[in-house]
Amino acid sequence: MKQIAIVICNYNYERFLAEAIDSALAQDYPGTRVIVIDDGSTDGSRAIIGQYGSRVKAVFKENGGQVSAYNLGVEIADTEYVIFLDSDDVLYPGAVSEVMRKFEEGDLAKVQFRLDVIDEAGKQTGAHVPHTEPPVDCGRLLRDGWLYPSPPASGNAYSVRALKAVFPVPEGGINRYGADFYAIYGAALVGPVATLTLSLGAYRVHHTATPSVSFANSEQIKKAPKAFKERWVTLREIAKERLDLELPPAFHDFAHEKAYFGSSLYHASLSARWRWMLHDSRAYLHTIVANPFWGLKKKAGTLFLSCLCLLPYSPLSDFVVRYITNPLARRSTAGQ
Structure with missing residues (x-):
């Protein structure tokens, strides 16, 4: 049986962490391993992780940012496949089984699936992401500069082989965060992407009470576009040096x-x-x-x-x- 790791990268999310770990441990696919990487939390996260004992592989590191946690996760994942689950998100019990059935259909670099949007209290909002299904050959369009529709980090399962062709990613500066950018789009440069058009998990959006134009959690709406541009520059460098691919100077999204x-x-x-x-x-x-x-x-x-x-x-x-x-x-x- 092929193995898959659910890697939960956490930083100071003690109020959501147990729910994320429980959802990973509740998967009905027997070949599932759970790894929790704590990125130097200063709250009660490490005590929560310790309560799970040998049921999870716990890794405690100094704070280095999300990209450093992904770099480590890709390095230590000794399975064929991996899901990076944000520590404030959850997977539904059959998620891994659905993903592994899809991987069995072909030599895929990534399988992505829909995520229901929940609020900070875990209540369903009625929305889901993404809204558009991309074609299998996302890599071709990406090489033309089009970022394909993808769910956030927790809605993606990867071939570890594909991620190791892209990671490690340079750390620091703009790359303290946004690791899923390199995983989502880097994987598509390595092989085909498949989409499951059903919800297999939940994506938590914070501060949903007040009407706003902002949807993403990690960055303010005015900062995110600049960050994307800088990450595209880094992805172009990685593609050229490691994959011998030339991406266009600008992207469309x-x-x-x-x-x-x-x-x-x-x-x-x-x-x-x-x-x-x-x-x-x-x-x-x-x-x-x-x-x-x-x-x-x-x-x-x-x-x-x-x-x-x-x-x-x-x-x-x-x-x-x-x-x-x-x-x-x-x-x-x-x-x-």
């Missing part, structure tokens, strides 16, 4: 461009909204019109909604920006 869209238009004046649309929206519109993962209906709908931001009624504009940028805003509005 709607999720990236809508961060600019949201931070530029939310609560902006009418003149500022028109100015952005006339002078700064080229990349944003390109990721809609030329998007290889979307159908005509979704492209037309997104363009129509984006144009509503140009109407002289700021409450409508702010609603549309939230609707486009944050899936939770759509659900909360529908429930009112």
Whole structure:
């Protein structure tokens, strides 16, 4: 039987950690191992990990950031496959079995699956990620500069062989965080990606009570686009040096461009909204019109909604920006 490791990278998430570990231990696939890497937590995380004894492999390290934890996880994983589970997320009991059945179908670098979105208390929000299913040959589109639709870190299972072709990744600076960027897109440069169109886990989004344009947990909406650009530069270097692949200087990604869209238009004046649309929206519109993962209906709908931001009624504009940028805003509005 092929083996898979669930690697939980934790830093100061004691209030969620036990739930994540329990979900990993509850998997019904017999060849599942659980590794918990604590990245220098200063809360009660290490005591929680200690309570599991030999049921998990515990690794305690000095704080170095998420990339350093991933580097170590890839290094010590002695299984064929691995899932990096964020310590505030959970896997459903049959997740690994579903993933392993998919891996048996071919020589895949990654199997990704949908994640239900939960709030900080663990309550289902009714949303899920991702919303679009990518083609199997994500690598071809990635080599053309298109970042393919992917769930966050916990919704991906990897061939360890594929990850070892990309990792270790340089640590420090912008690379203290964002390790899943290199895993998600690096793996697609090594081999095919398969998608399971069912929810096999839950992704916890913090601070969901107030309507916002921000959806990601790890970085503020104004910082994330810059971080993505810097990580793309690093991924290009890794691809060239280790895989002998030449990636384009710039990438295209709607999720990236809508961060600019949201931070530029939310609560902006009418003149500022028109100015952005006339002078700064080229990349944003390109990721809609030329998007290889979307159908005509979704492209037309997104363009129509984006144009509503140009109407002289700021409450409508702010609603549309939230609707486009944050899936939770759509659900909360529908429930009112």
